[in-house]
Amino acid sequence: MKKIVYGLLLLIFGSAWSALAxxxxxxxxxxxxxxxxxxxxxxxxxxxxxxxxxxxxxxxxxxxxxxxxxxxxxxxxxxxxxxxxxxxxxxxxxxxxxxxxxxxxxxxxxxxxxxxxxxxxxxxxxxxxxxxxxxxxxxxxxxxxxxxxxxxxxxxxxxxxxxxxxxxxxxxxxxxxxxxxxxxxxxxxxxxxxxxxxxxxxxxxxxxxxxxxxxxxxxxxxxxxxxxxxxxxxxxxxxxxxxxxxxxxxxxxxxxxxxxxFSGWAIPESPQTLADLQTIFENRSKLLNTPMAIPEDRAAGYGQWLQYLNRQDDALALLQWNRKTYAQSLNAHAALIKACLHFNMADAAKAALQQAFESIDGLSAEQKAQLEGLFTQGG
Missing domain, CATH: 3.40.50.1820 (Alpha/Beta hydrolase fold, catalytic domain)
Incomplete structure (x- = not known):
């Protein structure tokens, strides 16, 4: 179990850690x-x-x-x-x-x-x-x-x-x-x-x-x-x-x-719902006297953690928020499609795919194929 949790933390923080070098x-x-x-x-x-x-x-x-x-x-x-x-x-x-x-x-x-x-x-x-x-x-x-x-x-x-x-x-x-x-x-x-x-x-x-x-x-x-x-x-x-x-x-x-x-700044190393993350970033905003939004990669990472735990409602709420907030992000759309497929929600996955096609400006043929390929990969 500890190895799984560590792997999920790597998923969430991986982009930040890989950027350190x-x-x-x-x-x-x-x-x-x-x-x-x-x-x-x-x-x-x-x-x-x-x-x-x-x-x-x-x-x-x-x-x-x-x-x-x-x-x-x-x-x-x-x-x-x-x-x-x-x-x-x-x-x-x-x-x-x-x-x-x-x-x-x-x-x-x-x-x-x-x-x-x-x-x-x-x-x-x-x-x-x-x-x-x-x-x-x-x-x-x-x-x-x-x-x-x-x-x-x-x-x-x-x-x-x-x-x-x-x-x-x-x-x-x-x-x-x-x-x-x-x-x-x-x-x-x-x-x-x-x-x-x-x-x-x-x-x-x-x-x-x-x-x-x-x-x-x-x-x-x-x-x-x-x-x-x-x-x-x-x-x-x-x-x-x-x-x-x-x-x-x-x-x-x-x-x-x-x-x-900066007590209260750090995000706990445990599953976080949309409401949890919004509270943390609202507190950050008040502390620094400037608006601060949940970063796309953090929302996606915690969404996938919730998905792994089969917390369907929490996972989908967070990933849907992420897609809406970062509507031009291919990764945000892909994460939601994967979650829908994971929870055997085929119709919702197809609707999410169509939403991606309509939302992302200048979507290339290669990117369309990448999103469509999620269905053949089984999510």
């Missing part, structure tokens, strides 16, 4: 911004998803701090997850934080040092991201109306500060081992105020490693805040990696953070 690796581009906000030039490292140059698709965007260091493994994890449809393919924008400016860029200014007339430190860097980096990326690349932010250590502090100070700017936030001890737990106070007023929204993932109490205690207090002020607007997940250190936890944190941001 033909796809390019993520493409890397380097950009320089002469920032007005920061008054200096800053570097970006952009990782485009595999095959970006070969299609016209638009993609969600993940912005990451310490992009020159965290970019390669993040882009690699996303590339793998996307190829197996666990997350969407994404553009990764790595914002470089050189050692000489990293603390200034990513940490919040103490309350006693803030100037209400001028942004500083993390707030100024957030303005740089919002006002200069994001517009440049939207102008230069094919982006969707979805953007996420990820950071580690001080970058994690920056990510939480962005969540609190600019609710809604990012649809998802990942903060790995965030330095919440900074300025006597200043961000905890700001977070509680924002949560009390129900301002925060989107999805948030936070994690910590096996670290000293100065890191773990404020982290635990932060998690307790998210539990105390639960909101339907903010979906939170937290995780402790007790076998990892501050420097190694980012690999797992980034992976599981991405899985949380």
């Amino acid at each position: 033909a796809q390019n690796y993520p493409e890397i581009q380097q950009l320089v911004i002469d920032s007005t906000v920061l008054g200096e030039k800053r570097n970006l490292v952009v990782y485009l998803p595999a095959g970006y140059q070969n299609n016209k698709d638009h993609f969600p965007v993940l912005y990451i701090t310490d992009g020159d260091i965290q970019g390669p493994h993040t882009a690699g994890s996303l590339d793998y997850l996307a190829k197996f449809d666990q997350t969407p393919a994404m553009i990764v924008v790595g914002i470089v934080n050189p050692p000489q400016t990293r603390v200034r860029d990513l940490t919040v200014t103490g309350a006693d040092k803030q100037n209400t007339q001028q942004l500083a430190n993390a707030d100024r860097f957030l303005a740089f991201v919002e006002q200069e980096v994001i517009p440049l990326v939207k102008q230069r690349y094919r982006t969707l109306d979805y953007q996420a932010l990820s950071g580690t250590s001080h970058g994690g502090q920056f990510a939480i500060n962005a969540l609190v100070k600019r609710p809604g700017l990012f649809d998802g936030v990942i903060a790995i081992s965030p330095s919440l001890y900074w300025n006597k737990h200043q961000l905890l106070e700001l977070t509680e105020l924002a949560m009390k007023s129900n301002q925060l929204q989107g999805r948030l993932y936070v994690s910590i490693a096996n670290e000293e109490a100065a890191m773990t205690e404020p982290f635990q207090k932060f998690v307790e805040l998210t539990q105390r002020y639960q909101s339907e607007k903010l979906k939170v997940a937290s995780q402790i990696f007790s076998q990892e250190t501050h420097n190694t936890t980012v690999l797992q944190g980034q992976y599981y953070g991405l899985k949380h941001l």
Whole structure:
């Protein structure tokens, strides 16, 4: 039975898997911004998803701090997850934080040092991201109306500060081992105020490693805040990696953070009806703020799985939807004809054949013979 299920999974995902070898690796581009906000030039490292140059698709965007260091493994994890449809393919924008400016860029200014007339430190860097980096990326690349932010250590502090100070700017936030001890737990106070007023929204993932109490205690207090002020607007997940250190936890944190941001994205490895698939793709559409239809090959694959299980009504409903949605596809018409023959519905198979002849523009004699040949093959 396991071999049969594996074979059916190959049927469904085969076209995607066979395409992996033909796809390019993520493409890397380097950009320089002469920032007005920061008054200096800053570097970006952009990782485009595999095959970006070969299609016209638009993609969600993940912005990451310490992009020159965290970019390669993040882009690699996303590339793998996307190829197996666990997350969407994404553009990764790595914002470089050189050692000489990293603390200034990513940490919040103490309350006693803030100037209400001028942004500083993390707030100024957030303005740089919002006002200069994001517009440049939207102008230069094919982006969707979805953007996420990820950071580690001080970058994690920056990510939480962005969540609190600019609710809604990012649809998802990942903060790995965030330095919440900074300025006597200043961000905890700001977070509680924002949560009390129900301002925060989107999805948030936070994690910590096996670290000293100065890191773990404020982290635990932060998690307790998210539990105390639960909101339907903010979906939170937290995780402790007790076998990892501050420097190694980012690999797992980034992976599981991405899985949380796109929880509900993956299609279960079990038979899916038309209603099941429609629900999944409706959720995907809401998450990415763009319409997403069930791909033809997925509908055909799950239809054939249902056919194998002799779930006649479910199989035919899915394959009929596929034919109607992809009316110019020879494969969609052929799959429905095969299903009708499989279920000994000769008249329905003949009607499906006639529908194919009438629907497909420019159907060649060879293609007609291919469809007619399904009857002599016994479906």
